[in-house]
Amino acid sequence: MNYEKLAELSPQAVIITGEGTWRDAQEMLDRFGIKVIVINSYYTDQFADNCRLIGRxxxxEEQAEELVNYFNDKLAYIQKQLQGVPRRSLYFEYRTLGKTAVPGDYFYKMVEYSGADNIFAAAKGSQVDQEAIIEKDPQYIVKVADANAYSSYQPPTIEEEKAIKKELVLRSGWAGIDAVRNDRILLLSHYLHGGASKLVGTIYIAKFLYPEYLPELHPEEVFKTWLEKYQQLHYI
Incomplete structure (x- = not known):
């Protein structure tokens, strides 16, 4: 942060993410009477609280509550429909081989809210060995972006998506994995999965895993609404 420029602009407050040096920012900006507000949009389970805080x-407040309710209704539907349904095992991968979702990281709640049986829910670190993935033999695989196709608002091209999938299925020893044998692989763009603190990602994953139990859940409609209505962006 350019603290001198911020002091010159003299805002009433600065809103920053919870990641990084917010304590340093708070100490520096307090000298100029500028408040620091921390809103961490990375974590799915903080979405409702963050929306309401921004609303205040x-x-x-009314618009914030509308947004909260829009996504909470989808989560409630998923939870209701999946009551008593045996959980389907999932390997989640973020960009590179073995980078997965474990308790406390950015992706864990996104996967949990989908109703998946996260094969690495008990792992201590977010980087796992390829052999461990093969051994756990997941029924489904979800991969977000890739080291060679990070993308943002503009999604990866069809050619890039095909290349991502090809690399995944041709990995050594992966031909025998249940998800690969049965072609149960979902590729999500980086921008899409992160929508509404990754609740858009949750909805896509839930529908991918349990389509027969979630007939009234339409991920693409949710993504379109999030883009056009709430982000005020052109739908791609």
């Missing part, structure tokens, strides 16, 4: 800050 800007005097938009």
């Amino acid at each position: 800050i800007f005097g938009r």
